[in-house]
Amino acid sequence: GAVVSQHPSRVICKSGTSVKIECRSLDFQATTMFWYRQFPKKSLMLMATSNEGSKATYEQGVEKDKFLINHASLTLSTLTVTSAHPEDSSFYICSAAEGGRGNEQFFGPGTRLTVL
Amino acid sequence: DAKTTQPPSMDCAEGRAANLPCNHSTISGNEYVYWYRQIHSQGPQYIIHGLKNNETNEMASLIITEDRKSSTLILPHATLRDTAVYYCIISNFGNEKLTFGTGTRLTIIP
Numbered sequence: 001g002a003v004v005s006q007h008p009s010r011v012i013c014k015s016g017t018s019v020k021i022e023c024r025s026l027d028f029q030a031t032t033m034f035w036y037r038q039f040p041k042k043s044l045m046l047m048a049t050s051n052e053g054s055k056a057t058y059e060q061g062v063e064k065d066k067f068l069i070n071h072a073s074l075t076l077s078t079l080t081v082t083s084a085h086p087e088d089s090s091f092y093i094c095s096a097a098e099g100g101r102g103n104e105q106f107f108g109p110g111t112r113l114t115v116l
Numbered sequence: 117d118a119k120t121t122q123p124p125s126m127d128c129a130e131g132r133a134a135n136l137p138c139n140h141s142t143i144s145g146n147e148y149v150y151w152y153r154q155i156h157s158q159g160p161q162y163i164i165h166g167l168k169n170n171e172t173n174e175m176a177s178l179i180i181t182e183d184r185k186s187s188t189l190i191l192p193h194a195t196l197r198d199t200a201v202y203y204c205i206i207s208n209f210g211n212e213k214l215t216f217g218t219g220t221r222l223t224i225i226p
Contacts, residue, residue: 093160
């Protein structure tokens, strides 16, 4: 299957700092990328959907000013957690899709964020 | 998207076939059945998907009932590395958001 990478894989930061996470589709062009968050022993929860060249669509309850998403090209989307706090500590996972009916979505390996 | 129901957990002996059921009684005619799995602390891995016909690939087989209200994922010869949470998801388009339920935690027993 297609490969999606995330960077960094793990980040520890102090409360109040901002953290940027990159998601790349390595061997295909992703018209749409998704950002999920997963807390311990819970399922993945969708945060937002981003389409290349347009503003992201956020799920209810997700603060768009806190979780900034940029999808500047067909192979790169970034999630910036602004002014991170300990409650933002989580496993952040992106996925990418070429689009079209019945096609697969491919997921990145995830980024573990720990805010001290 | 249609809602799915899966057993919370299952055990399977190593080397045996693992059969994971999923109910999706409200699936509509143009929605696909997707299966993903998540090994601890990793991103979900795509396994297989289908619309009406049974599907097989190098990882698994997918059996969809004729009325499409349920399906079964089959791992033909389970290994310890197949221990994971398996998610059955109904979706229309590949670039449509996926709604993850609680999945089935499959444990392969040596």
